[in-house]
Amino acid sequence: IHKSFHNIHPAPSQLRCRSLSEVGAPRWNDYEVPEEFNFASCVLDYWAQMEKEGKRGPNPAFWWVNGQGDEVKWSFREIADLTRRTANILTQTCGLQQGDLLALILPRVPEWWLVAVGCMRTGIIFMPATIMLKAKDILYRLQMSKAKGIVTTDTLASDVDSMASECPSLKTKLLVSDHSREGWLDFRSLVKSASPEHTCIKSKTMDPMVIFFTSGTTGFPKMAKHSHGLALQPSFPTSRKIRSLKTSDVSWCLSDSGWILATMGTLVEPWTAGCTVFIHHLPQFDTKVIIQALLKYPINQFFGAPSIFRMILQQDFTSIRFPALEHCCTGGEILWPKDQEEWKRRTGLLLYNVYGQSETGIICATLREMKIKPGFLGKASPPYDVQVIDDKGSILPPNTEGNIGIRIKPARPVTLFMCYEGNPEKTAEVECGDFFNTGDRGMMDEEGYICFLGRSDDIINASGYRIGPAEVESALMEHPAVAESAVVSSPDPIRGEVVKAFIVLTSQFLSHDKDQLTKELQDHVKSVTAPYKYPRKVEFVPDLPKTITGKIKRKELQKKEMGQM
Numbered sequence: 001i002h003k004s005f006h007n008i009h010p011a012p013s014q015l016r017c018r019s020l021s022e023v024g025a026p027r028w029n030d031y032e033v034p035e036e037f038n039f040a041s042c043v044l045d046y047w048a049q050m051e052k053e054g055k056r057g058p059n060p061a062f063w064w065v066n067g068q069g070d071e072v073k074w075s076f077r078e079i080a081d082l083t084r085r086t087a088n089i090l091t092q093t094c095g096l097q098q099g100d101l102l103a104l105i106l107p108r109v110p111e112w113w114l115v116a117v118g119c120m121r122t123g124i125i126f127m128p129a130t131i132m133l134k135a136k137d138i139l140y141r142l143q144m145s146k147a148k149g150i151v152t153t154d155t156l157a158s159d160v161d162s163m164a165s166e167c168p169s170l171k172t173k174l175l176v177s178d179h180s181r182e183g184w185l186d187f188r189s190l191v192k193s194a195s196p197e198h199t200c201i202k203s204k205t206m207d208p209m210v211i212f213f214t215s216g217t218t219g220f221p222k223m224a225k226h227s228h229g230l231a232l233q234p235s236f237p238t239s240r241k242i243r244s245l246k247t248s249d250v251s252w253c254l255s256d257s258g259w260i261l262a263t264m265g266t267l268v269e270p271w272t273a274g275c276t277v278f279i280h281h282l283p284q285f286d287t288k289v290i291i292q293a294l295l296k297y298p299i300n301q302f303f304g305a306p307s308i309f310r311m312i313l314q315q316d317f318t319s320i321r322f323p324a325l326e327h328c329c330t331g332g333e334i335l336w337p338k339d340q341e342e343w344k345r346r347t348g349l350l351l352y353n354v355y356g357q358s359e360t361g362i363i364c365a366t367l368r369e370m371k372i373k374p375g376f377l378g379k380a381s382p383p384y385d386v387q388v389i390d391d392k393g394s395i396l397p398p399n400t401e402g403n404i405g406i407r408i409k410p411a412r413p414v415t416l417f418m419c420y421e422g423n424p425e426k427t428a429e430v431e432c433g434d435f436f437n438t439g440d441r442g443m444m445d446e447e448g449y450i451c452f453l454g455r456s457d458d459i460i461n462a463s464g465y466r467i468g469p470a471e472v473e474s475a476l477m478e479h480p481a482v483a484e485s486a487v488v489s490s491p492d493p494i495r496g497e498v499v500k501a502f503i504v505l506t507s508q509f510l511s512h513d514k515d516q517l518t519k520e521l522q523d524h525v526k527s528v529t530a531p532y533k534y535p536r537k538v539e540f541v542p543d544l545p546k547t548i549t550g551k552i553k554r555k556e557l558q559k560k561e562m563g564q565m
């Protein structure tokens with residue numbers, strides 16, 4: 001196990017000599033791909049062994065708090081033990097097998113990490129999703145994926161029960177709760193009695209590991225399927241320099257457990273470096289709680305969407321010093337130069353930008369050792385060769401606007417998604433010559449720094465959430481007041497963008513109070529789909545601009561919204 005890890009993994013400096021003397025010259029580099037890789041056995045079990053040998057230091061590997069005095073601290077050895085137990089629950093008690101799909105819909109509770117790693121150990125493909133999902137969203141995911149299992153909490157269990165008959169593939173339901181529920185396996189009891197003996201599968205690097213649902217302009221979310229190779233990304237020498245994490249670091253990445261940012265930023269990346277993952281349960285986003293946590297705990301690495309930094313800066317302080325904080329990193333949506341300036345002025349800290357997607361992990365980054373260029377994402381992060389391309393896939397010269405593309409020919413990077421599961425058309429659609437077209441517009445300067453210039457399609461990125469307009473329009477259409485709607489992005493000083501709905505009312509609602517109706521429609525969207533998608537802005541219009549064939553011209557509304565018309 002250790003040999004295979006060190007062959008691909010640059011161990012922390014104090015361990016490097018030992019690993020070199022053990023295995024000879026390392027053969028890893030930014031592009032090399034081992035035939036077999038499993039994050040659980042190659043990385044976590046390695047750190048558990050280092051702990052056993054007294055070579056890691058006393059910091060916990062996992063540190064969870066909930067703000068009400070509850071705290072969980074686990075070492076790597078404890079995580080290894082608990083995730084092996086989880087692996088046994090998944091295979092023996094639930095009867096799941098390598099290649100089966102499991103929906104993982106939990107808030108930030110410690111069990112999320114156990115189930116994710118338990119899946120890695122068994123080859124069960126996990127599908128993280130936000131706890132904000134509503135019944136219909138879950139039904140769609142279960143039916144699309146033909147998931148054989150689901151892990152969730154009391155909040156969603158009754159929704160799942162009400163639709164289980166429509167999901168014939170669903171065989172097993174695991175509940176993470178302090179109470180039991182009929183028809184559900186009780187994870188917390190099972191983990192206590194499960195055997196800690198388990199042999200991790202020998203996964204091929206290109207075997208599937210995880211699926212993220214990701215929104216598009218049309219239709220409902222697609223399933224971006226990733227191999228175990230995704231978990232190799234933080235092992236690559238350049239990626240390690242993004243945050244330069246070390247074993248003594250305490251890293252807090254504030255992402256909902258449903259996004260790729262959680263899988264990478266709260267699990268794979270920090271644990272590759274052997275550092276402490278700090279998690280605050282934070283069921284409701286609260287800026288004051290974040291500030292208090294940064295003041296109270298020895299968090300020295302902080303990662304969150306730009307909106308989170310902007311929301312912190314909205315608080316009433318002229319200057320603040322977080323005692324332990326050294327490095328701040330942000331990504332997931334646009335970061336404005338003024339955010340970086342303001343953060344530096346008021347906290348004394350630099351704010352580093354990274355850029356990625358559910359399909360890719362991190363594509364570009366401003367490494368900790370690089371100079372920050374305000375307004376730029378940073379440079380391509382290997383294994384990605386990132387270029388700005390035209391619509392035919394030809395590379396454009398520096399300082400020319402085009403599509404941000406990732407080279408996939410002659411070789412597809414191991415960390416890039418494998419495909420949109422069950423959707424070869426959409427998978428083919430995002431290929432453009434020798435490149436994967438991210439759908440983002442950008443420009444590269446002479447030094448290789450890339451800047452983000454917006455989406456080429458209608459996807460909305462509201463405070464780091466990727467939202468397909470069709471999903472919101474379809475939710476609105478369920479309300480009797482809505483005859484037609486068009487949903488676009490609208491600029492917002494804090495959230496970067498917000499969802500705006502242009503609505504044509506049905507005749508019986510024309511005389512209704514507009515403020516009341518706005519609130520009613522917002523609440524309606526929150527109740528039928530994940531609430532982060534609700535239109536924060538609503539405008540009632542007599543009609544919508546359309547093409548001659550009757551297609552709504554979202555672009556026209558969008559341009560108006562951006563003040564370009």
Ligand code: BCO
Nearest residue numbers: 255259261285305307308331332356357463464465531532
């Ligand atoms: O704004 P409101 O208060 O009216 O509504 C909020 C919530 O109160 C509400 N809500 C939540 N759960 C609910 C509910 N309503 C009904 N029932 C429930 N169960 O829904 C609204 C949620 O909106 P929000 O999350 O946008 O707003 P909030 O709470 O102010 O949070 C702000 C942020 C910044 C914390 C949040 O937007 C956020 O976490 N953004 C980051 C997203 C992210 O991590 N993106 C990264 C994706 S991965 C990636 O891009 C790849 C690579 C780097």
